[in-house]
Amino acid sequence: MAHWIDLDTPAGPVRAWRADPGGIPLGGVVVLQEIFGVNEHIRAVAERFAQAGYVALAPALFDPVERGVELAYAKDDYARGVELRNALGFDRASDIVGAAAHLLQSEGLRTGAVGFCWGGTLAFLGNTRHGLPAVSYYGSRTVPFLDEALRAPMLFHFGRRDASIPPEAIEQHRRALPNAPIHLYDADHAFNRDIGDHFEPASAALAWTRTLDFLADALK
Incomplete structure (x- = not known):
């Protein structure tokens, strides 16, 4: 069963899409969006x-800036997502993220966090600032925060063909976080998103298996 709930946060009230398992939960996961909002893909x-x-x-x-944002993946949607991301800010x-985790806790x-693109960087900050075991899928804006110390297990997924995260950025992750596993896939950015040209089914399936294995271990 999945539905919208209201969540109180230090940034003001936001909605959150909540999905519950059929049986006793294994744990909680905060799912962190790309810059396109909690759209159909993120809800899925x-x-x-x-x-x-x-x-x-x-x-x-994005609710503190504009409520109800659900963007597609066209050029104009991307530009609008960047505007909203910048208006909200990382802090x-x-x-x-912390408020969502606190509710589940x-x-x-x-509880852990899993994020995609911008949300991948927010998953990293969920680790360093809120102590959440976290998985970052192609977090393209994490490098400026690599001086923040991890407080829980951390896992990274990157695509080798992702121009937004060049090899030198991945190497910076390796140097700063030697104990955090980093997996590279023969894929582009957004390879997990099963909408659009960047979807790589084999890479997405392998990353999903690794993510579930990570969560099973980190949240046991």
Whole structure:
């Protein structure tokens, strides 16, 4: 079962898409959007985590700036997403991540974060600032934050053909975080998104398996 809920955060009230498993939860997962809002794709990702046994919560991070944002993947949508991301800022976004995690933790759930692109960087900040085990899928804006110390297990997924995250950026991750596994795939940016040309089914399937294995270990 999946539905919208209201979430109180230090950045103000936001909606969050909540998906619950059919049985006893294995834990909680905060699902962190790309710059396109909690659209159909991100809601489907949350529901997929619920099918895997987790209570998934995807906060609508843009709500403090503009409520109800659901963008597609055209050029104009990308430009609008960048505007909203910049207007919100990383600190307010991180506060929302913490509030979403706190809600799940208040229900007795060991909780992690999984994010995509911008959300991948926010998952990293969920680790360094809120102590959440976290998985970052192609987090393209993490390098400026690599001086923040990890407080929990961390996993990274990157595509070798992702021009937004060049090899030198990945190497910076390796040097700064030698104990965090980094997986490279023969894929472009957004290879997990099953909408559009960047989807790489084999890479997405392998990354998903590794993500579930990571969560099973980190949240046990």
